[in-house]
Amino acid sequence: MTTASSRPGSTTSPGPLTRSERLDRLPFTRAHLRLLVGSGVGWALDAMDVGIMSFVLVAIGEQWSLSTGERSLLGSVGFAGMAVGAALGGLLADRVGRRQVFALTLLVYGLATGASALAGGLAVLIALRFVVGLGLGAELPVASTLVSEYAPARIRGRVVVILESFWAVGWIAAAVVGLLLVPSSDAGWRWAFAIGLVPAAYALYVRSRLPESVRFLERSGRHAEAESAVRVFEASAGIAAPSSDDVAASDLTAGAAPGRTAGAVPGPVASVAPGLATGAAPAGAGRVPVRALFAAALRRRTVALWLTWFGVNFAYYGAFTWIPTLLVADGFSMVRSFGYTLVITLAQLPGYAVAAWLIEVWGRRAVLVSFLAGSAVAALGFGLAGSVPQILVAGIALSFFNLGAWGALYAVTPESYPTPVRATGAGSATAFGRIASILAPLVTLPLHDRIGTGGVFAVFAAAFVLAMGGASLLTELKGTRLDESV
Template sequence: MTTASGRPGRLGSPGPLTRTERLDGLPFTRAHLRLLIGSGVGWALDAMDVGIMSFVLVAIGQQWALSTGERSLLGAIGFAGMAVGAALGGLLADRVGRRQVFALTLLVYGLATGASALAGGLAVLIVLRFVVGTGLGAELPVASTLVSEYAPTRIRGRVVVILESFWAVGWIAAAVVGLVLVPASDDGWRWAFAIGLVPAAYALYVRTRLPESVRFLEGRGRHAEAEAAVRTFEQSPPWRGAPPDAPPPPAAELPANGSEPEHGTSAAPQPEAEARAGVRALFSRGLRRRTVALWLTWFGVNFAYYGAFTWIPTLLVADGFSMVQSFGYTLVITVAQLPGYAVAAWLIEVWGRRAVLVSFLAGSAVAALGFGLAGSVPQILVAGIALSFFNLGAWGALYAVTPESYPTRVRATGAGSATAFGRIASILAPLVTLPLHDRIGTGGVFAVFAGAFLLAMVGASLLTELRGLRLEE
């Protein structure tokens, strides 16, 4: 049978499909592509801001004659803001909507980054970087949640990994800006920050053009808006270059009493009081293991990634390379992030989330050890390329599995809280990397990063495999 929208009803049942089932059964349409690119551009701008800082730190450290402690603080303060932003952003997104928070975060960190270009001293720049971090931290889990809730079930993981791949685009843009602008003059780092105003302008596009989550709208009783959003995607033609279909998900089982949800509602609508359960719900009986596993994984990945990539340009300069050489090598290493995402996007619907995470984290650990032991430029580049490939592929899988691990009522809260816990590690890593380097050298520092990847592997191995399951399942 078919529904009023022309879509088939639930097999073996007289009732029509719910809105979320209608979304889950769609092909990858042009509307999906617009959402993916619209969210991905915001993601890339986020990455560009974070990446630019790793190059600016080299220039400011020399120009302002900063001590090791001052450089460490400046490198870490943005991640402190990201921890706050990730926690608050997820909570807000479950209360006022994914799209609203997405646009607000772009505006906040775009304006603060532009203001950073005018900073005249360390204290002012530290305050501004904290504000920037707050906006950055809130954006990422919210964007991944929004895309995850619209992506068809059979390719949901692949679509979210593709979203995450925009991070590499942004980081590559940051490397180009760092290589071209930062060394060009004493004010090069200021011009690099000025480019960060772009996200503030992009916030208007997000606010007016991207859709709100159907699941969120239904949870707030805004059924007419939810229906309109679903119909927009149903009426959108399939995109010819759509990601290839993964094997179809298992058929959803009916409740034991054979009852059907009312037409136009989600399969498991949540009352308002339950929707406000907050962080405590993440440690309820059914979610506790997933939360612990995700937090361990996020902590390990954040520590290793931000400890390494925030300071690779600085460490290369400390090991005797010029600023231009350091920035050039970092650009080459960064380009390898794109194929890492591509391979992870393909494998995630073939191997599953957990297998991709564990294997890519293992590759990251080996690559980190290799980078620490590298004694020549070719060895540095090979190990660095491998580190980028495996580390960013793991990031893609992690962003795919995190929002889908939680029910709608706490999905953004769960993703935001996991991200926020990981940001604790991203605060610690920039603080301890330079002091550790002074004591144990590059080899010792990257051995520590390899240990962090192993910790993340432990967490990933505890995750529940969710490939092919609908979000309501």
Template sequence: MDVGLISFVLAQLAVQWNTTGMELSWIASAGFVGMAVGAVLGGLLADRIGRRQVFALTLLVYGVATGASALSGSVAVLIAWRFLVGLGLGAELPVASTLVSEFAPPRIRGRIIVLLESFWAIGWTIAAVIGFLVVPSSENGWRWALAVGAAPALYAVFVRLRLPESVRFLESRGRFVKAESTVCRFELSAKVTVPPPESDPAVQGGVKRKDSTGSFAALWSPSLRGRTAALWLVWFCVNFSYYGAFIWLPTVLVASGFSLVRSFAYTLIITVAQLPGYAASAYLIERWGRRSTLAVFLIGSASSAALFGIATDTSQVIAAGMLLSFFNLGAWGALYAVTPEVYPTRIRATGAGWAAGSGRIAAILAPLAVPLLREAGGTGLLFAVFAGFFVVAALGTFGLPEKRGQALAE
């Protein structure tokens, strides 16, 4: 919801503040600069102090910063607040998928992660509703929209008090008694009690295991460097095409001759197609596997982007946009599912954070490149470039491991 809101805010600021395309690009890109930094720092911290702690902190940071950005009186101030929003949000995304992947059983782990990521589409749809109903309602409509985005900060309290810490993380840090307590909590909820084996360190007094924490260098060790390079390539290309297209979508539609309200309505229709995309990905990822599902949805994204670039009337724009939403967000779900599976526990969050961070570099560049590409060749060239990035991402999937039905590596 938070990221989606800014696309509707940009469309109104272009009219209300008479901002240039480059100024709008920097407002959008500032959030992605923060997301790049936040993703890396969040992953590193999550492998040191825990997934839950970082998750709660990030909710607080980006919720408060979003609410504060509603008070911005200039482009510079709004850019500063968007950086802080990105800092919190960038850290939250890889940490959340890492935490859930470490709880999910192998048989349905991929599906669980795709379903988790499908709430991105729900949030973006809510943002589209707010953009359609609230942003055009008054001159301060964009401020009220951002004020709504402060709500997640309240959820941080619940997360801190009730969300369990990853058992795999606790064991990797030698906190076996706490890990056993968390497992017992799940057993009690299922009305099943399984006594720990006699060799369990928690039974023997909690002898600590001295596992080293992950580092950047470990991601490029001989056994992992190929996977890391492929993962970073996919993240970079998917981010470039997704954020380049969807952050600018309302503004592109306005520039194509649609009114502000009508462009917001079309964007809402296109956004709703994200949900069945996630559902299809969640179903197929445990049948086809991670790589096949990701590659198919990326090729579908490339084809849809090409169709959008040559669309000439309203029905073609909406149809191509819905296809792009369907395939692109299905690919996102599969990408988040495969990312934590690439690395062992001690560097899992670090690896996911650096992969997301590499992608956010593309998210920074994409909004800046959109005005230049549109000036050079219009919407056709713009979406042809996006299609090309999707094809490269599909090729990158061949370097990723297939972990369907397998336990996470320790």
């Protein structure tokens, strides 16, 4: 039997490997790919819904003769729902499971988006967009938590950035829908919303096919299910499972998994992040209160993440929610505005790709800070652009760096917290960021009326600088195991 003390570079005490350690030592397998793609499709559908709204706002604003204030309210109300959803989703995921909440959020926002296609007035649409936001806000931190808890430690950051890259796929799909469908007729925006029913159907797949978090199952005392989930991933790697006698004697009673057989994949795994307690939480451990996020070992991480999430949300949603509208306000037609937005959006994919490669080379903090710096410079360039080529170059750079930063942020957020509060911590950071995503759509158009496009994008650049300050305070966690206890 392979024990923790026999692993090269191990700093843990002698004994059999825990299930978490068994997962950390696996290569990337077909089981990981199924989880990544299954979660990523949900992520892309989420992005498509948010992205479609930026195009729909242009059409509805013209058809319904909405004032600046009404358009701002409609653009921000979904983010108010996302703030509430992110906080509640994280809490629920730490109590009833990651997969359950993931599926529920898809169902909620899919049905509400489909219903938005039938809205006959502004008040109804505002109410439905708030409900959509509840589902959208809860899904993102839960999905990233689930994927990060299965990803091997040595590539965890890269895997989560790849998950985040599905956001670009969804936003590009939204841009295509916006370009081809929304301007096609007066009912074009309704058909765009009708496409949002797809997530509700996809929720059935998530509920039946994606695995539940092993760490959550262990904390819930469901050790047989946890062992079964780990063995599926080990089997996908071609690793023989431990004997049932060994499991009964160790894992099912003490929460520690037996070691792997001789077919195990070699290679050291770094110890848990410094400053936090080690060891798996016992089955039936009590609920950890939200105030644990501000305990001595976690306080700096929480503050740093909240600042970073606030700055990134303000700049991203302020810019990308209104880019089509601002281009129209600057004299471009709706179709040309949507076409330019599609070109700009395509740059999100290479931004994610570069961030995914660099995050396990430079580390999380270095990638996040450098991509935020690039975002700030690009935002200033977009605001000062005086021609179509300059707009496209600056917009492409903004997409590239901003979305690469998003990928790194989603990678570092769940791994900054121990298992009992991981989804709560990720959800709370996301929820705090959503405050900025509520404010940004509300203030962008009024600011544009006062200080113009250049001034607005200077404000976005300042928000990126604020996010850089928060990111610089984060602890570097490249290669560390996910911690199990507070």
